[in-house]
Structure formats: C-alpha cells, structure tokens
Amino acid sequence: MGLLDGADAVLFDLDDTLLDYATARDTGIRAWVQEVDATRHPGDAVRVWRELEERHFRRYSAGEVSFDEQRRARLRAFWPHLSRAADEDLDRAFAAYFAHTQAAWSPVPGAVETVTALAARMPVGVLTNGQVELQARKLRVLGLGDVALFASSELPAPKPDVRAYEAACSELGSAPPRTVMVGDDLTNDVEGAMLAGLRAVWFNRGHAGTSPAPVVSDLRHLLS
Numbered sequence: 001m002g003l004l005d006g007a008d009a010v011l012f013d014l015d016d017t018l019l020d021y022a023t024a025r026d027t028g029i030r031a032w033v034q035e036v037d038a039t040r041h042p043g044d045a046v047r048v049w050r051e052l053e054e055r056h057f058r059r060y061s062a063g064e065v066s067f068d069e070q071r072r073a074r075l076r077a078f079w080p081h082l083s084r085a086a087d088e089d090l091d092r093a094f095a096a097y098f099a100h101t102q103a104a105w106s107p108v109p110g111a112v113e114t115v116t117a118l119a120a121r122m123p124v125g126v127l128t129n130g131q132v133e134l135q136a137r138k139l140r141v142l143g144l145g146d147v148a149l150f151a152s153s154e155l156p157a158p159k160p161d162v163r164a165y166e167a168a169c170s171e172l173g174s175a176p177p178r179t180v181m182v183g184d185d186l187t188n189d190v191e192g193a194m195l196a197g198l199r200a201v202w203f204n205r206g207h208a209g210t211s212p213a214p215v216v217s218d219l220r221h222l223l224s
C-alpha cells in the first residue's frame with residue numbers, strides 16, 4: 001500500500017519540508033554574527049536566534065504583530081546595540097542577515113523530484129504559514145515556481161486553523177478526505193490537517209514525537 005493510495009491531491013508544507021530552512025537560518029545567523037561582532041559565540045547566537053524566531057513568528061502567526069514587527073522584535077532582543085533602534089535601522093539590519101540566509105537556501109534532499117513527479121500525476125500545492133512574496137521566492141529558488149502556493153498572508157487564517165486547509169483544498173479542487181497534507185510540523189501539518197478532515201503524513205527527519213499519521217523520513221517514500 002502506498003501512502004498516497006486513494007489520494008486525489010497533495011499539499012506540502014514549505015519550510016523544513018521542501019526547503020531546508022533550519023540549515024539556511026543557522027548558516028545565515030552564523031555568517032552575520034561573524035560580520036557584526038566576531039567576539040560573540042556563534043553556537044550561543046544560533047541557539048538564541050532560533051528561540052527568538054520561534055517565539056516571535058508564533059506571535060505573527062497568531063495575528064498579534066505584523067510580519068515586519070516580528071522581525072524587528074527578534075533583532076531588538078538579539079543585539080544590545082539595536083534594543084532601542086529605529087524601525088528603519090532594524091529593517092536594514094534584518095536585510096543584512098537575510099542576505100546571508102538566502103544565500104544558503106537549498107532544497108531538502110528528494111523534495112524537488114518528489115513534488116515534480118507527483119505534480120505529473122495529480123494536483124499538488126504548497127500550504128505554508130508566511131508571507132506570500134517571500135514564500136513564492138523560495139519556491140522559485142527550488143525550481144518549483146509553477147506549483148500552486150497557498151500562503152497564510154493570503155488565506156482566511158494560518159495553519160492549524162481549519163480554514164487554511166479548507167481554502168487550499170477548495171483552490172485545488174479536491175475533497176479534504178482525498179487530500180494528503182505532508183509536513184514537518186506535528187501541530188500545523190498533521191493534527192490541524194486531520195481536524196480539517198484531510199489525511200496527513202508527518203515528514204520527520206529524526207525528531208522525537210508520536211504522530212497520529214504515517215511518518216516518512218524521506219519524501220521520496222511518497223512515490224512508492
């Protein structure tokens with residue numbers, strides 16, 4: 001039995017499912033810290049930046065702050081010299097960091113061939129929490145610019161709100177029970193999708209956790 005037997009359509013998460021976001025972020029922050037303050041411990045910087053991103057991106061996803069403001073909040077907490085900086089200085093600093101991280105954008109192994117092969121068989125989309133222009137740029141870098149993109153900045157609500165999955169299914173023209181959501185985040189890609197009536201596959205490259213859905217460690221397993 002294949003994991004996609006009986007499926008009419010597949011939705012993929014983007015960050016850390018198709019694009020190796022964590023590696024790019026860590027590479028980017030290391031390079032930027034080296035440039036700004038080479039005395040700062042790179043391992044600590046990576047850990048602190050990860051925590052700040054998680055905390056403030058969650059606030060953005062919950063609608064508490066704007067996309068730009070969650071970036072600025074991360075920077076104010078990360079650098080003492082930016083704690084009282086003006087927005088335009090924070091935005092300039094973020095652009096400097098982001099150039100480093102963007103230079104390190106690369107696909108998760110097997111992601112591009114899996115999406116391409118599936119797209120020849122059925123409707124395939126990407127359902128992601130994030131800002132549409134940025135997420136579209138990531139897909140283009142992966143060579144997947146033609147894949148239907150559903151970004152939360154353009155949806156009625158972000159994952160794990162059921163409206164996110166419903167909107168994506170409706171656009172793809174597929175019924176939720178015959179649509180499979182594939183992603184690395186248990187809450188956003190598995191539990192939320194199942195609550196909305198979709199099937200799910202948890203993409204897990206070695207994290208602890210128990211999934212109510214089938215698990216793959218390599219996206220290519222979806223093709224068998």
Ligand SMILES: [Mg+2]
Nearest residue numbers: 013015016184
């Ligand atoms: Mg993800």
